Amino acid sequence: MSGEPEPIPLAQPDIGSREETLVLEVLRSGQLSLGPMGQRFERELAAWLGVEDAVAVSSGTTALHLGVRALGWGAGDEVLTSPFSFVASANCLLYEGARPVFCDVDPVTLNLDPAAAAAAAGERTAGILPIHIFGYPAAMAALESLASAQGLGILEDACEAIGAVDSEGRRVGSRGNLATFAYYANKQMTTGEGGTIVPTDAECGARIRSERNQGRAIDMGWLDHDRLGFNYRLSDVAAAIGVAQVEKLDELLERRAAVADLYEQGLAGIEGVATPIAGRGQERRSWFVYTVRLADGVDRDATIARLAARGIASKAYLPCIHLFPHLRELGYREGQFPVAEAAAAHSLALPFFPAISEGQVARVCQELAAALGQTPVTG
Ligand SMILES: Cc1ncc(COP(=O)(O)O)c(C=O)c1O
Structure with missing residues (x-):
């Protein structure tokens, strides 16, 4: 339609000629799976993260599933985790018959509150599954103290947090715990679909490599299997896209941080919109989404609809997972986790991707102000 500004999507991958070149290289090589590009992706990602090894898998969800299995969590085990997450971080426990025990979150970071986790630990607790939500590092030092005091395993869901830095200045996923990453097309880096699991040691890595490949050890034939496995x-x-993305990951993360700065400035004068923190002490967010918190009394659905009418995508992000029907079956109800539920009720994700322009961010901010009934701030 003439005169209408271009719609602004919520997310958009950054794919260029380097991705095309490497994908073409794989296509022409004839080795489309289990070939050298997959190994190269694993090596380059491990080097970027600063870890010994990184196993590539088909998604963040399958990475989490293999992590749960590596820790041996199963029927009768309870795992302390956050209700303010994407559903896969609880589903991976259900796959193995373990029970997610949700605990409320910290109001600033929206990550699992270590005090709430400590209070919920009991006889059956086998582990902790913290999520670095929206790319903000979870309180790993405190959670590790709790885990070591009680003999618990840890699986870090870093699917939204590649590049985040924790309170001790360490890159998320490099503390020696099992940790997972994900590469759906809205993530900081993408392979279309894909994920990684960082194993704790060589034996753990060998088991995960076997389980992702139908239960075949590295030296076994195609029709030999010595354990239960999956095709993960x-x-x-996909690995070729991943190699190209790792090459420019620093740049992608810097650009996302710059966009977050633009939003911070652009939203400053708007009443009833609280912006997310970028860091605190040594902690640094890896910007996955840009979610603001709307004040009590703001009609979020109406705001989303007004923005949509102006060509701007936005989303209520994210709902609490304990309230999904299959988790309610475990006895979870509204009102159990007030901090998480309040965050879920008020958070709004705005368009956020590396190629968004300064002008587009300004337009989103102006339209949000208008949607909230405020005069757009200009200049
Ligand atoms: C926190 C979290 N955990 C797990 C996943 C699952 O990743 P995937 O979609 O690659 O299976 C996601 C992806 O959206 C996520 O955000």
Whole structure:
């Protein structure tokens, strides 16, 4: 339609000629799976993260599933985790018959509150599954103290947090715990679909590599299997995209942080909109989404609809997972986790991706102000 500004999507991957070149290289090589590009992706990602090893898998969810299995969590085990997350961080426990025990979150970071986790630990607690939500590092030092005091395993869901830095200045996923990453197209880096699991040691890595490949050890033939396994492999075509993305990951993360700064400035004068923290002490967010918190009394659905009418995508992000029907079956109800539920009720994700322009961010801010009944701030 003439005169209408271009719609602004919520997310958009950054794919360029380097991705095309490497994908073409794989296509022409004829080795589309279990080939050298997959190994290269694993090596380059491990080097970027500063870890010994990183196993590529088909998604963040499959990475989490293999992590749960590596820790041996199953029927009768309870795992302390956050209700303010994407559903896969609880589902991976259900796959193995373990029970997610939700605990409320910290109001600033929206991550699992260590005090709430300590209060919920009991006889059956086998582990802790913290999520670095919206790319903000979880309170790992405190959670590790709790885990070591009670003999618990840890699986870090870093699917939204590649590049985040924790309170001790360490890159998320490099503390020696099992940790997972994910590469859906809205993530900081993408392979279309894909994920990684960082194993704790060589034996753990070998088990995970076998389980992702139908229960075949590295030296076994195609029709030999010595354990239960899955097809959780990442194709070399996807790995090629991953190699190109790792090469420019620093740049992608810097650009996302710059966009977050633009939003911070652009939203400053708007009443009833609280912006997320970028860091605190040594903690640094890796910007996955840009979610603001709307004040009590703001009609979020109406705000989303007004923005949509102006060509701007936005989303209520994210709902609490303990309230989904299959988790309510475990006895969870509204009102149990007031901090998480309040965050879920008020958070709004705005368009956020590396190529968004300064002008587009300004337009989102102006339209949000208008949607809230405020005069757009200009200049
Ligand atoms: C916190 C969290 N955990 C797990 C996942 C699952 O990743 P995937 O969609 O690659 O299976 C996601 C992805 O959206 C996520 O945000």
